[in-house]
Amino acid sequence: MSEVTAGIEQGTSALLSELPESMVGIWRRTMEPEGMVYRRDPRFANEFCHWAQVDRIPARKSGTRIVYAGESGARGFLLDPFFRPSAYLEQMLSQLEESVPVEVIDLARVSIKLKDLMKVCTECIQLEPDVLIVYAGDNWRKSLWGLTDEEKHQVLDVLNRGGEERFQGIQAVFEHKSEGFIVSFLEQLHQQYVLQGIPVILVIPEFNLKDWRSSKSDRELVWPQGEQGLWLEMSNQLDRYVHSGQLEEVQKLVDRFIELNRANPKGYELLGRLQYGEGQTREARQWLERARDTSVYRLGPPPACTSFIRDQLLTYSHKYKMKVIDLPAVFNRELNGGLPGFNLFLDYCHLNPEGIHLMVSEIASTICEALGHDQLPSSILNNRIKPEAKTQSKAHFYAAIHSAHIGDQPYEVLYWHCCEAMKHWSGIADWFVALADLSARKTPWLLNQSYKTICTPQYVILRQFRDCMVMDMDLVQAMLQCLKEAGRDIESEINDLRIREHAPELGETVDLLETYYRENSYFNVFAGSKSVDYNHRNQIYYSARSHTSSFYLIADPKQQLLVNLTLRRQHIPQDDNQVLIKVNGVKVFETLLNEHWSSHSFSLDRGLLLDSGVNQITFHWPNIDQVVEDMASAIQAKFDPYEQIIQRARPVYGDIFKLEICNIYPLKEG
Known part of the structure; x- marks a missing residue:
């Protein structure tokens, strides 16, 4: 057993020894006439919006109980609570020919950390599940930055040695740490569930490789060691080549550009999009995955499941006898080798209705296999349930906001979401006007009546930080352009308002x-x-x-x-x-x-x-x-x-x- 693994296990044991047996996440156990139920504990009211919108978990009855835990991707973020994967799954499984009722208990939480997910999975054994589903991997990257003293000095050592190998050296530290986390987590699930005959199904997330763009901050030079001048010159030259369509020149220069700083996504993205444009989709995927994987070198958003985390989950889930739904492989199969983009996602990792359908169908089939049930017929697995048009419109509206606030996405991405929002529901135009008004003023959002128009449970983190207020220039411009195309031009009004305010x-x-x-x-x-x-x-x-x-x-x-x-x-x-x-x-x-x-x-x-x-x-x-x-x-x-x-x-x-x-x-x- 590695020193890292032993340390994690020791920390986990200390954590578990302090767990109150009466709690499952934010739900407290209480006895009612029907039996033991769990209700949201008012002491955690400030966290209610982050967890699945489940007020009460009923007492266990006859039938099949499935516990569904995980990150925001599990919740159906940006569509939840009006369109939830857990409810979709329950509806699909209820059509089994067996006369056994099925219930899916949703315990997913937005931005849940690895240690908190481990805690919830440990606690939910009290719910007597027949199957445990764990959707996770996106948020684990941030846990890797909780470096021990030894790991800090290892990173500093490779930085001091310099050279191109410094990035491989830093990643090696993170890979070793990740392996310890994953082994500890899966071993705990194995002991608590698998050995007791309760199947565990792991869902590994995919990333929006085709349409998500790295931010300006992502593309800044990191850990420079004397190459800044050359790197900047090459970066500007690549931009000129791309702008003028000189793709052969991009190909000649980009390899050297990547060698200068392997932690920067720009070169990988350029190669990936170049290969994709030439129809070389498999090669494009490899480069775009490498671009995504540079996120391990950064603390900021967006979260992503890196290649080495995925590989470790695949390896150790087999060792600990767990079933795996590898969404990268599932989506690759369903797209016939195509790249996942806005065809399956709303942003970087949160699925749209089509992506949710594919995921839920795979989970349902895996549950049937794990429990020895007959497989659901294709007529059920292929029956797509769509959210209401207004819900889809709001999902794109909130995706535009989320992509701007969290991902700093370019205007083109924000504009696309705004156009999609208008296609689904013309009433979203009033929401565009409300956001433009909010963003132009210095008045805090909570004191502005327009905030009430756009604040709904469908986007639980619609907020304005007190000491980080922004004017949403690109986001508002995208909305103003959509309004103008719909015959409602308020751009001059917003410009005048900004001038008065600022x-x-x-x-x-x-x-x-x-x-x-x-x-x-x-x-x-x-x-x-x-x-x-x-x-x-x-x-x-x-x-x-x-x-x-x-x-x-x-x-x-x-x-x-x-x-x-x-x-x-x-x-x-x-x-x-x-x-x-x-x-x-x-x-x-x-x-x-x-x-x-x-x-x-x-x-x-x-x-x-x-x-x-x-x-x-x-x-x-x-x-x-x-x-x-x-x-x-x-x-x-x-x-x-x-x-x-x-x-x-x-x-x-x-x-x-x-x-x-x-x-x-x-x-x-x-």
Whole structure:
């Protein structure tokens, strides 16, 4: 037994010894006239929205009881509670020719962690199941970052050695840790269920390989070791080749681009989409899976089941005599080798009605086999149940929001979802208007009447973080375009509203370091903090973690503004130390950076500002290649091992203490 496995098992034993036997998840056992039932415990009311919307689990009766646990994908996230896989499964199994009633107990939870899933699976033995279904694997990646001291030093050791092998070395640490988690988890299920004659069915998730895009943050250079200049040059060249359709040139350059930084998804994605466009679907799948697998190097969303987690689940489920539904293989079969995309998914991993149907049909067939029942006839397995049109419309509406807030997806993806929402239900147009109003205002969502229009149980995490408010520029623009195509043009109204809310009036200033102006999603919030610099919750200045930093500048196009700026760079190279600032792509200012804070002011001419009122001010920071070793030494002297890993993953290109726009000039008409 490995040291990692032993440590996990010891921790698990300690956890299980503290479990109250009267609880299953958030449901507390209570005796009622019909027998032992479980009701949601009011003490966990703040968690109710995250769990399956089941108020009461009835007493065990004669018949077949199936317990269904897992992550948000198991819940049917974005369709639940109006269209649930568990209810679909129960309806399908109820058509068995045997006269035995079937009930499916839904215990799935959004964003459930591995240790909590293990806890629920241990507790639900009290429900006396005939079969346990566990849908999991997407959220386990984050558990890998709970590094032991030994693992932290292993990662730092491979970083210090450098070279192309550093990424393989880091992944090897995660693979070893993952194996320990999985062995411990499956061994526990084996002891508690399989050896007692209760079948366990594992469902391994698939990922939206074809249509999901890595975010801008995903595609930033991580753990640079002197290749930033070359990597950026090649990245820009690849963009030009793709834009001009020079696919042969992309093919020549992209292999070297990947070698420079194997933790970056961009090169893999380019190769995958290139192969897919040429009809080489199998090769495209391999590259797109490798792009997805780079998520192991990042803490932020979206979750994904990596290839090594899938392989380990397949290997050890066989050892522990569990049945497996491998959705990647199932979908590959159903699509005749095609790639899974929006044909089966609503976003990165959450299934649409067709994907849910295929999954549930496979689960139903596996249950029949496990219990020795006759197989369901194809007429039942192929009978597709569709949610109501309004439910499907809202699912696409919420998928657009989720894809923007969590995945920072491009405009094209958001626009597609908005169009699909309109196809299913024209009433969603009012919801588009409500979201546009919410996003344009500084008023917190909960205080805005429009919030009541779009907040329903179908999307349990529709929220606005108090210290990370965003204006949803691309998302709102996609909705405005759909409204315009439907004959309802409110774009000028929203532009005017933004200017009233965010542009500085005469004598006033606006702080562009507020999240309204520096964030377009909640991506950095989920990376671990909500402060100005997402790596440090209490830091009071902004730290640039990439070679460019962009901010929204909202202003009346007739205004002439003054920009006040205070910035620095803590490690100064011998040359190439100039920061360049552009507004809407036009150079407006440049200056040399100092190790100490320096302040500057410059004006913006009216001709630079766009009629819409939405402008962008972008900082182009100098190269860090000459100082990357100095940065690593400074990080080592200042931070503990875990923080060293995080800091070195994305070193600081520059700091901004003040970025204000001031309106000190009288407005001139004409």
